[in-house]
Amino acid sequence: MTGRVMVFGATGFTGGLVCRALARKGIPFAVAGRDEIRLKQRAAEVGAQDAIVADATRPETVGSLAAGPTRVLVNCVGPFLRYGWPVVEAAVAAGVHYLDTTGEQPFIKRVADRLDHAAREGGSTVVNAMAMEYAVGDWAAQIAIDRCPMSTIEEVALAYSLQGKGVTRGTALSILEMFGRRGWSWESGQYRRRPVAFTGRTIPFPFGERLCLWAPFGEVLFLARRGNVKTAMTYLRMRRFTAMLLRLVTPLGRPARPVLRAFVARTRAAGPTQTQRRRSRFTIVAGADGSRAVVSGNDPYGLTAEIVALGCEHLLGNGAPRGVRSPATIGLDATTALRAVGVVVE
Ligand SMILES: NC(=O)c1ccc[n+]([C@@H]2O[C@H](COP(=O)([O-])OP(=O)(O)OC[C@H]3O[C@@H](n4cnc5c(N)ncnc54)[C@H](OP(=O)(O)O)[C@@H]3O)[C@@H](O)[C@H]2O)c1
Known part of the structure; x- marks a missing residue:
């Protein structure tokens, strides 16, 4: 193992956890961010080798993230649809590997559509959503596919049940960035643009059957790229009333976004408490033509750092x-990876 990791967004909640997870593994790393004073404090706290000032809104400062001994650039600065592009471009241009924590489906699609060729040519491995969302679902889908005897899969369906309180400002802003957008679904070998909750189904979770509505998650794109999955659908457990409300307010998303963004940026500074993190639970059910895998765990932020x-x-x-x-196609065994980060696999 040679070279070091650069963590961009190290002053943030997730970036800070990532630094601590790297330190626990003894992986050498440097930190980067836009606020020099807070960045230096963070560097000292987590034992970073170096601190680099860069601002995603000033692309000329971003090239330094992928320079020198950096072998892997980790991007934890969101929303990625606003700030992510120059960072992943810089990594690919420098032939450096790249991981991020995005949960924004359109960003994941743009990166694959526009940068795959350059990344192959330049020698980079680029992995979006190396995080609770959507690495865990991608690995769960892999396990369900491996359990399926067919080589071509008619349908992979993933359903999330999320419980708990407390998100960071970065997460709130990123959810807002998705609010009002249609997402990508993969149906019979074709991409379709679909509004959230356009369809739903009842999914058997270990704790009983629950109504789940379609949501534009990243695994749709990961599964579509495999070439042997005809349909890929992602669902979120949701109450009927919430789904109805979502359908009603979705058209307001785009016009309301600037006002809501300013509001969230002012009000949601702190992330979840330790107790909230511990109590945040998820279960993901993956089905592939009748074969099934169920994965579960807690503390999505801590888990993201471990991933x-x-x-x-x-x-x-x-x-x-x-x-x-995608997270499941970089050569890690899905079950081993999930267990290594503390996820229960059934
Ligand atoms: N997919 C998943 O499961 C998952 C899990 C965790 C996080 N995430 C995503 O990861 C992202 C970060 O989340 P978080 O929890 O760390 O949020 P956060 O605590 O609000 O941190 C955001 C970070 O981005 C930095 N930043 C914002 N604008 C910047 C700019 N123009 N240039 C440079 N840095 C900038 C902030 O710097 P300052 O400190 O200077 O403000 C901070 O370091 C979000 O998009 C979130 O959705 C996804």
């Missing part, structure tokens, strides 16, 4: 295939 650190360790080992890849 990023695992990805960094793997990419520094230099064994991953090049190009834009």
Whole structure:
């Protein structure tokens, strides 16, 4: 394992957890962010080798993130639809590996559509959503597919049940960035633009059957890119009333976004408490033509940091295939990876 990791957004909630997870693994890393004073404090707290000032709104400052001994650039600065593009472009231009924590489906699609060729040519492995959303679902889908005897799968369906309180400002702003947008679904070998909750189904979770509505998650894109999955659908457990409300307010998303963004940026500074993190639970059910996998765990933020650190360790080992890849297609065994980060696999 040679070279070091650069963590951009290290002053943030998730970036800070990522630094601590890297330190626990003994992986050398530097930190980057826009506020020099807070960045230096963070560097000292987490034992970073170096601190680099860069602002995603000033692309000329971003090239330094992928320079020098950096072998893996980790981006924790969201919303990615606003700030992410120059960062992933800089990594690919420098031939450096790239991981991020985005949950924004349109950003994941743009990266795969526009950067796969350059990443292959330049020797980078690029992995979006190396985070609770959507690495865990991608690995769960992989396990369900592996359990299925068919080589071509008619349908992979993933359903999330999320419980708990407390999100960070970055998460709130990123959800807002998605609010009002249609998402991508993959139906009979074709992408379709669909509004959230356009369809739903009842999913058997270990705790009983629950209504789940369609939501534009990243696994749709990961599964579509595999070439052997005809339909990929992602669902979120939701009450009927919430789904109805969502359908009603979705058209307001785009015009209301600037006002809501300013409001969220002012009001949601703190992230979840330790107790809220511990109590935040998820269960994901993956089905592939009758075969099934169920994964569950808690503390999505802590889990995200562990997933990023695992990805960094793997990419520094230099064994991953090049190009834009999904978490389940970089050469980590799905069950081993999930168990390594503390997720229960059934
Ligand atoms: N997919 C998942 O499961 C998952 C899990 C966790 C997080 N996430 C995503 O990761 C992102 C970060 O989340 P978070 O919890 O860390 O949020 P956060 O605590 O609000 O941190 C945001 C970070 O971005 C930095 N930043 C914002 N604008 C910047 C700019 N123009 N240039 C440079 N840095 C900038 C902030 O810097 P300052 O400190 O200077 O403000 C801070 O370091 C969000 O998009 C979130 O949705 C996804």
